[in-house]
Amino acid sequence: STKYMRALQPAHYLLKIESFDVLSTLDKYDSGVFEAGGYKWRLSLYPKGNNGDNGSGYVSLYLSIEEPPPTQTVHVNYKLFVHNKLQKKYLTIQDTDEEISSFNRSKTQHGFPRFLSLKEFENRSNGYLDEKHSCTFGAEVFVIQPAKMREESFTLIRYPTQNTFTFKIENWSKLGTDPLSKEFTFEGRQWKLLVYPKGYAAGKGKSLSVYLEVQHLNEKMKVYAEFNLRVLDQLKNNNKDKRFKRWLSASHPQGGDADFMPLKDLEKSAKGFVQNDALVVDVQISVVSKL
Numbered sequence: 001s002t003k004y005m006r007a008l009q010p011a012h013y014l015l016k017i018e019s020f021d022v023l024s025t026l027d028k029y030d031s032g033v034f035e036a037g038g039y040k041w042r043l044s045l046y047p048k049g050n051n052g053d054n055g056s057g058y059v060s061l062y063l064s065i066e067e068p069p070p071t072q073t074v075h076v077n078y079k080l081f082v083h084n085k086l087q088k089k090y091l092t093i094q095d096t097d098e099e100i101s102s103f104n105r106s107k108t109q110h111g112f113p114r115f116l117s118l119k120e121f122e123n124r125s126n127g128y129l130d131e132k133h134s135c136t137f138g139a140e141v142f143v144i145q146p147a148k149m150r151e152e153s154f155t156l157i158r159y160p161t162q163n164t165f166t167f168k169i170e171n172w173s174k175l176g177t178d179p180l181s182k183e184f185t186f187e188g189r190q191w192k193l194l195v196y197p198k199g200y201a202a203g204k205g206k207s208l209s210v211y212l213e214v215q216h217l218n219e220k221m222k223v224y225a226e227f228n229l230r231v232l233d234q235l236k237n238n239n240k241d242k243r244f245k246r247w248l249s250a251s252h253p254q255g256g257d258a259d260f261m262p263l264k265d266l267e268k269s270a271k272g273f274v275q276n277d278a279l280v281v282d283v284q285i286s287v288v289s290k291l
Contacts, residue, residue, distance in 0.1 A: 001112055002096050005089040010081045010138030012036040015043050021133045023047050033066055037143025039074055040066040044109060045137065048118070055113030059121050061093075062111025063139055065103040074103040074143060081138035082116060086127030090138065091116070100144065155290045156224070157187060166282040167193045172266075172274050183215070187290055189223070190215035193283050194254070203258035208266060211256030212283050214248045223248045226287035229256055232280040235272030240265075 013034040023029055024047040031043040046060035053060065061080050068074065077098055081090040093112055095101065101110040121128050121135075129135050167182040169175070177198040184191055196209035203209045210229045217223065224247050231240040246255035266273050273279060 001093055003093050006092050007089050011140045013139045015137040018134050020135050036141035050113050053113035058114040059116045060113045061115040062109045064109045068105050076101050077142045079140045083136035084127040158287050164284045169279045172277050172279045187288055201258045207259040208261050209258045210260040211254040213254045217250040219250045224289040227285045230282050233272040234275040
């Protein structure tokens with residue numbers, strides 16, 4: 001077992017004893033019932049030690065389950081306490097490495113037969129008993145319930161099928177500065193292919209700005225993506241292509257380039273990017289994370 005002092009009182013139960021000297025005439029004292037983790041529990045105190053569990057010369061303290069399930073085992077991480085009135089802290093005792101204890105109909109009790117030596121406990125200068133022989137014990141019980149556990153896995157999906165999304169922008173010569181977008185669904189998420197015809201931020205007035213933007217992330221969520229943004233050369237297939245690797249979040253949902261390509265290159269019909277007053281932009285997603 002592991003012992004240490006802490007200031008915070010136990011979360012689930014306190015057993016206050018006014019006259020430990022009177023209680024010491026009993027071999028065993030069972031506390032009242034308390035609830036924690038959906039089950040009922042008691043503290044079982046052996047004031048003179050549990051001789052049957054090698055506890056002679058010690059205070060023995062146990063956690064006991066009431067009404068254990070007929071067929072189930074209850075898995076618990078628990079701590080037991082005794083208050084030190086001088087230090088105004090709780091001596092805390094738990095299994096080494098926070099080992100999990102299992103309670104069922106055949107094993108209803110776990111604890112510490114050598115919780116604290118009687119010699120140390122009864123010496124008032126140590127702070128556990130006061131002049132009125134009063135003392136306080138406590139318990140914290142954390143039930144592990146796998147059925148209620150939320151499981152999450154971080155998975156990278158590489159080279160998924162149907163991973164190219166195309167945005168054909170008509171009437172290119174008539175467009176102003178407002179951004180254009182095409183929304184699509186990919187791997188269970190909403191995405192947006194975003195194009196600024198006259199540039200954005202550092203590229204404003206001189207460059208075409210192109211971005212991939214993930215939609216509807218909450219403030220804690222992150223998505224990793226590797227993708228290519230392309231402006232298609234509709235004559236010679238000499239496309240303008242840039243690759244990106246990005247962690248995307250609610251505060252930074254976009255990956256792309258404000259200076260994706262010069263606007264003057266779009267104006268040259270020989271380059272083939274604008275044909276029949278239409279520009280074609282696409283995104284190819286090669287890797288994306290999925291929760």
